[in-house]
Amino acid sequence: MLAFAPAALLFVFFCASVREDRRRFRNAVLLGLTFISLAMALLFQLTHLPDTLARIVAVAVFLVPAVGVVALACFLVANGVTMVRKEGRSPGNLLSLLAGLAIFAVLALAVVAMASGSTKVAGMTAMVIMIAVYVSFLFVCFLAYAYLYGRIRVRGDVDYVVMLGSGLICGDRVPPLLASRLRKGMRIYVAQCARGGTAPLLLPSGGKGSNEKVAEARAMADWLIAEGVPADHVVLENRSRTTEENLTFSRTIMEEGKADYRCVVVTNNFHAFRAAMMARKVGVNGQVLGSPTAAYFWPSATIREFVAVFVEHKGVNLTVCGTLFAFGVLLTLLAG
Structure with missing residues (x-):
């Protein structure tokens, strides 16, 4: 049972970190390390398991991820084609297509390295695969924890419901993506009022872009009021240009309204x-x-969000990728 000790310890660290603050990226990494440690522990126990169960564990640890990688690549390429057809060829819309093609490229490189028999090619391929595995590990951690984070429920009343802007159609109309956020905010507002709580203030956040006729917050507020929200229950934050400014300026408004606010x-x-x-x-x-x-x-x-998170932690990520690159070069030189 000692083989399961690292997984148990990592899970304890994960739970403690989540309890301290759910909003840390380290929670995602700890979750991923917990599952890797659990998989390794199960592999160590294969010889002690009944044959049928041992085969199931081996398939789960090796075959499922291998098939999953190919299936994921196919899905991403298909989704990328759909994105281009429906949304156009902007760089952001090409991300899923490029990610799928990158997976196929790494798989093809591995096949070529095995077929060539060249130790130098094998060394360089090992470097590429190691970097790809590292980035993939972080992406899976991000994806899994983002899913878990999305399942949280906020208990009790809140003082403010902040709704982040996302751009307008024709300079003054709320697009479907933004309307989805506003409907979610309205549901929180209505639910709190229905259970007898104090009506929270709705705080649409977004400034006026260079190609917009009005501030996003103004268009969002008009949408909410048209849907039946009393005008005096809506407070605007209309200066922000980025998500960080959305949150910073909204925090200032909330603190001025109530020092111990909850949102x-x-x-x-x-x-x-x-x-x-x-x-x-x-x-x-x-x-x-x-x-x-x-x-x-x-x-x-989602890929765009992960790239942004990866860049935000560029210090540690570039260090790890650089180390893996140097290790790959060393392997290639030793092979020569």
């Missing part, structure tokens, strides 16, 4: 975890909830 922040589900990390960074006292997003839009948007 929830609403965005789309693909953006919720990164927005939560940013909310923690700027000192917002509240969790982030996600609203539904069109299924075809979700993969590319």
